[in-house]
Amino acid sequence: GDSVTQMEGPVTLSEEAFLTINCTYTATGYPSLFWYVQYPGEGLQLLLKATKADDKGSNKGFEATYRKETTSFHLEKGSVQVSDSAVYFCALSDRGGANNLFFGTGTRLTVIP
């Protein structure tokens, strides 16, 4: 069945450090891929998405590229800020839309000044 495997945390970085959170997936067909972020006390927010192979999603300095050959969708940011501290979830949808999202376990990021 469809599944998402996400880098386990927690991850602690100093401000301005480079961030990578790994995400790999298993799916039949051609899923859409997503990164969601959850700030303390809030709901999940869509951070970025990609709907086909080689697409790059980007938002707020974060990027992720849909790699079909390695079934990966790693999240990267060149220079993290304290305000990026949150839990990050990788997810996929197996129908091209988003009716039924499969989520990874989440990675907690803490950025220290």
Added chain:
Amino acid sequence: NAGVMQNPRHLVRRRGQEARLRCSPVKGHSHVYWYRQLPEEGLKFMVYLQKENIIDESGMPKERFSAEFPKEGPSILRIQQVVRGDSAAYFCASSAEGQGINNEQFFGPGTRLTVL
């Protein structure tokens, strides 16, 4: 410009009691989704509803769990005779459409259910 509202944010129940979780979608959204996050696990899809209809309940346990989204009022996830294994965070999401360009899901802050 309210987002998805869930209440209560925290709910404590004793084994055997009923839990009722409420979700008010984004104004104008007619599609609602419920997810459950068990400790140390990712969110798992439970059910997808459109006004007055259950579209997909493939992730719902067969017993004790039910969901509704009436014509008026919030969506309700109901858990009867709760057990300790029901302790989890329950997230609701809503979307304007079920497919296509407006199907992005907007999530609420979740309800944390603790069963004593």
